[in-house]
Amino acid sequence: MSVGLAICLVCGEPLDYFEEAQEVTCHICGKKETGHSICTAGHYVCDACHRAGGVNWVLEECKKQTSKDPIEIAQHLMNDKSIFPNGPEHHTLIGASLMTAYKNAGGEIDLDKGLEELKKRSLQVPGGTCGFWGTCGAATSAGQFYSIISGSTPMTSEPWGQTQRLTSNILGALADLGGPRCCKRTGFTSILESAKYVKEVRGVEMDIPETVTCTHFHRNMECLRERCPFFPKKEQNA
Numbered sequence: 233m234s235v236g237l238a239i240c241l242v243c244g245e246p247l248d249y250f251e252e253a254q255e256v257t258c259h260i261c262g263k264k265e266t267g268h269s270i271c272t273a274g275h276y277v278c279d280a281c282h283r284a285g286g287v288n289w290v291l292e293e294c295k296k297q298t299s300k301d302p303i304e305i306a307q308h309l310m311n312d313k314s315i316f317p318n319g320p321e322h323h324t325l326i327g328a329s330l331m332t333a334y335k336n337a338g339g340e341i342d343l344d345k346g347l348e349e350l351k352k353r354s355l356q357v358p359g360g361t362c363g364f365w366g367t368c369g370a371a372t373s374a375g376q377f378y379s380i381i382s383g384s385t386p387m388t389s390e391p392w393g394q395t396q397r398l399t400s401n402i403l404g405a406l407a408d409l410g411g412p413r414c415c416k417r418t419g420f421t422s423i424l425e426s427a428k429y430v431k432e433v434r435g436v437e438m439d440i441p442e443t444v445t446c447t448h449f450h451r452n453m454e455c456l457r458e459r460c461p462f463f464p465k466k467e468q469n470a
Contacts, residue, residue, distance in 0.1 A: 246272055246453070247269045248269060257276060258277055285314035287355070289314045291347050291348075294329070295332075295343065297336070300333050302440075305333055309325050320369060324350065324355070327373035328350060331347060334436060339430075339434070350373075371406065402422045402425045409456075446464070447464075
């Protein structure tokens with residue numbers, strides 16, 4: 233399986249996306265379902281196989297982290313071979329990075345219980361939501377993080393509104409940047425917006441670096457490069 237580029241995990245060919253879901257069969261586990269993408273060679277990999285190793289790595293590794301910086305935590309997690317350039321494993325990774333940094337910064341949360349709840353919720357968010365649902369999985373993950381720490385449910389008042397406000401802030405920032413999708417760009421943006429919001433609303437200040445630099449751009453064939461705020465300055469100068 234390729235972990236190099238944002239391409240087919242089976243053969244390394246580029247992915248083709250179609251607007252209407254089609255019946256597909258996962259090349260790895262054989263499960264039949266409907267999906268929106270196959271590679272140019274005809275391979276399909278289901279979400280469960282795509283994030284099988286990544287989600288468990290994220291949750292176990294977060295329990296070891298002592299950093300108050302969610303960007304630092306996220307970048308550490310993204311560097312593992314189980315985390316692909318793009319994919320639904322980021323739907324867990326973003327919220328988990330925020331929750332871990334929030335706990336380390338003094339936020340009141342049972343981290344083990346919180347991460348387990350985040351896992352249950354994030355696994356329900358399929359890949360490709362940024363293009364097909366009108367919301368990004370990274371923003372949804374950040375929203376799940378905030379709903380857990382605030383105790384939001386469909387019947388709460390202030391926590392419900394606060395959670396919607398956070399995700400709307402994130403989606404506005406992502407819309408301004410534009411597409412195509414990049415789980416690193418959307419992830420970093422979601423984390424930065426969330427950290428700022430949590431400080432304002434809950435008074436918990438996580439550590440945020442002055443500059444966030446992506447080290448994965450060479451693995452993303454659709455990278456915005458100079459149009460991305462996280463693209464390395466030295467590459468822009470070159």
